[in-house]
Amino acid sequence: MTMFTPFDHQMMTRAIKLAQKGRFTTAPNPNVGCVITQGDTILGEGFHYRAGEPHAEVHALRMAGERSRGATAYVTLEPCSHYGRTPPCAEGLIKAGVSKVICAMQDPNPQVSGRGIQMLREAGIEVEVGLLEADAKALNPAFIKRMQTGVPFVQLKMASSIDGQTALSNGKSQWITSQQARQNVQHYRAQAGAILSTSQTVIDDNASLTVRWNELPASIKDVYPETELRQPVRVILDRQNKLHSQLALYASPSPVIRVSDENADVTVEVNAHGQLDMRQTLATLAKTHNINHIWVEAGATLAKSLLQEQLVDELVLYLAPKIMGSDGRGLFGALGLTDMQQVMDLEIKECRLVGSDIRIVAIPKPTDLKRKD
Amino acid sequence: MTMFTPFDHQMMTRAIKLAQKGRFTTAPNPNVGCVITQGDTILGEGFHYRAGEPHAEVHALRMAGERSRGATAYVTLEPCSHYGRTPPCAEGLIKAGVSKVICAMQDPNPQVSGRGIQMLREAGIEVEVGLLEADAKALNPAFIKRMQTGVPFVQLKMASSIDGQTALSNGKSQWITSQQARQNVQHYRAQAGAILSTSQTVIDDNASLTVRWNELPASIKDVYPETELRQPVRVILDRQNKLHSQLALYASPSPVIRVSDENADVTVEVNAHGQLDMRQTLATLAKTHNINHIWVEAGATLAKSLLQEQLVDELVLYLAPKIMGSDGRGLFGALGLTDMQQVMDLEIKECRLVGSDIRIVAIPKPTDLKRKD
Numbered sequence: 001m002t003m004f005t006p007f008d009h010q011m012m013t014r015a016i017k018l019a020q021k022g023r024f025t026t027a028p029n030p031n032v033g034c035v036i037t038q039g040d041t042i043l044g045e046g047f048h049y050r051a052g053e054p055h056a057e058v059h060a061l062r063m064a065g066e067r068s069r070g071a072t073a074y075v076t077l078e079p080c081s082h083y084g085r086t087p088p089c090a091e092g093l094i095k096a097g098v099s100k101v102i103c104a105m106q107d108p109n110p111q112v113s114g115r116g117i118q119m120l121r122e123a124g125i126e127v128e129v130g131l132l133e134a135d136a137k138a139l140n141p142a143f144i145k146r147m148q149t150g151v152p153f154v155q156l157k158m159a160s161s162i163d164g165q166t167a168l169s170n171g172k173s174q175w176i177t178s179q180q181a182r183q184n185v186q187h188y189r190a191q192a193g194a195i196l197s198t199s200q201t202v203i204d205d206n207a208s209l210t211v212r213w214n215e216l217p218a219s220i221k222d223v224y225p226e227t228e229l230r231q232p233v234r235v236i237l238d239r240q241n242k243l244h245s246q247l248a249l250y251a252s253p254s255p256v257i258r259v260s261d262e263n264a265d266v267t268v269e270v271n272a273h274g275q276l277d278m279r280q281t282l283a284t285l286a287k288t289h290n291i292n293h294i295w296v297e298a299g300a301t302l303a304k305s306l307l308q309e310q311l312v313d314e315l316v317l318y319l320a321p322k323i324m325g326s327d328g329r330g331l332f333g334a335l336g337l338t339d340m341q342q343v344m345d346l347e348i349k350e351c352r353l354v355g356s357d358i359r360i361v362a363i364p365k366p367t368d369l370k371r372k373d
Numbered sequence: 374m375t376m377f378t379p380f381d382h383q384m385m386t387r388a389i390k391l392a393q394k395g396r397f398t399t400a401p402n403p404n405v406g407c408v409i410t411q412g413d414t415i416l417g418e419g420f421h422y423r424a425g426e427p428h429a430e431v432h433a434l435r436m437a438g439e440r441s442r443g444a445t446a447y448v449t450l451e452p453c454s455h456y457g458r459t460p461p462c463a464e465g466l467i468k469a470g471v472s473k474v475i476c477a478m479q480d481p482n483p484q485v486s487g488r489g490i491q492m493l494r495e496a497g498i499e500v501e502v503g504l505l506e507a508d509a510k511a512l513n514p515a516f517i518k519r520m521q522t523g524v525p526f527v528q529l530k531m532a533s534s535i536d537g538q539t540a541l542s543n544g545k546s547q548w549i550t551s552q553q554a555r556q557n558v559q560h561y562r563a564q565a566g567a568i569l570s571t572s573q574t575v576i577d578d579n580a581s582l583t584v585r586w587n588e589l590p591a592s593i594k595d596v597y598p599e600t601e602l603r604q605p606v607r608v609i610l611d612r613q614n615k616l617h618s619q620l621a622l623y624a625s626p627s628p629v630i631r632v633s634d635e636n637a638d639v640t641v642e643v644n645a646h647g648q649l650d651m652r653q654t655l656a657t658l659a660k661t662h663n664i665n666h667i668w669v670e671a672g673a674t675l676a677k678s679l680l681q682e683q684l685v686d687e688l689v690l691y692l693a694p695k696i697m698g699s700d701g702r703g704l705f706g707a708l709g710l711t712d713m714q715q716v717m718d719l720e721i722k723e724c725r726l727v728g729s730d731i732r733i734v735a736i737p738k739p740t741d742l743k744r745k746d
Binding site: 324351360 | 546548692695701706707708716720721729
């Protein structure tokens, strides 16, 4: 059993904090940080900033320069072993002559996991794995999920009054939530690889579904300048072919991926309920568009489908301190349940105030719920 | 302007903590604590435990005995000046020969406020008022409200799924919330002077609406032995005369107060909506039954009426981590709203996990909302 020293913990914590600096920009790549030390001196450090640009290890090695020889490298993720847009980092560490590499976790891709470590060991480098692994995993839940399952990590955003209404019966809903909650949504959008919605929602709200830098919280603006803004792609379910070029959606240069059952950017089957197959949609987005992380903003119908198909990893629910009455539009539509055993169970991960609203983050529990509608 | 010393703060904090020990038992009297000191020595302390038993000052004076002469008394509430079931405490303090009295707040009853202080000052005792006043007020929000307005403090308890449903469309609802949330309800019931419900709810659930000591949280059981249990009275709206002696309600010895428009324990008018007048009901309970604090457990109809009449001081909402679908029974029933301006606004006072559920405490904001139904 490997024993890590307090200094090891300190350096890996530093590497994890560095990795976090890439959280708005690395998609579809993972967030990775690296620190290189000799004795108790930090010689170099770096993090991955943007896909196509150097990996964390490269930045750290460049900074350390000749002093890397005999050094220890702390990396939050197993160094890569393949030639992609950049040469493999394992090779870089070997060439630089480091004598020890400590990784927080192995590569989550089962097809390459362990290869970088093997390459290092074969070059005579001492390698240890597992320091602060849980924290390192928390850097990249979406990347890890896609690598391990071929399906993106799905966050479903909903907003309602405290009594579960998303709009009045006549459809009026602006604004249920506070400005702070809407800013908070921008923060989530900015971390996603794609925003998923439906043509109905896009047309109803004439929504652009972009990250509006001006609306990000000040604490984010400070670390994420407007010139660096990465826009998630917009994925729109449009079976009825309603999207048209006059929509605000098309006023932003970031790509729109139209999903339908024919002649679309992503073409999928229609299921027995006459709806676009969401599991196929998500798997295709993962495979052909490298989407790790999908932020869903849509209405009750899509929310219900995703939940019933057990495709939601996190529900992010904003509850406004308002009572709208049960005759408005409900959060998830009718479910036709007849027994409490059929109810969909969640686990509350977080519950806090955002401005005057409550934000609940909940994880759906696996269920045998069958569609009743 | 009076300057209080750190020692003064310390002693009043102690008196406030003592007062809290009476929170399950003093109703309809307020929670009061008292500490008597000489120099930096505590000579006596006490709190009011139960209506009809000695007030806080009496306990503290008895403990201090002869040493009260020339002492300072810290009291969380202005000493009483009237002969009730016990002689006035102001008189007790005068007879004991204390030289200084520090009160956290004046008596909230506008008809006697200041009289106790006046009595003390006329006897040559130095009196200071206002030390930790906000904390002292927080001891007795319900007592203060009744004294100042003639209407009890109303806490409305509701429980629903995260999407605002209190039951499935067929009425099934057991159990939406967790055992911890239900224990938490017992804790609230135990602090109330009365539990308000309707004959419909009582009959549907065959509810006894008592405090079940066994279900109180362990931390409460430790400080509140079963032998001391005070049961709130049960107030049941029963316009259709449905209550009958076979109900579990009548298996408990604590009083049942039946409210109707004729031949009832509390007889009130019926309003234009054909419902018992709730403002009149509450005022009568305050006046003739000395009820400070009402804990409401009922269905959507009563909840809606109380909210629309602006009679709710606090909404205590338990949200279970479940999705039930919008075709169940909604929290507050139909409100018929057509504009977001008509929505009822709340202020979130607290939001936290209780077991696996979320407990939200919210304060309704004053509104011009008119009934639409």
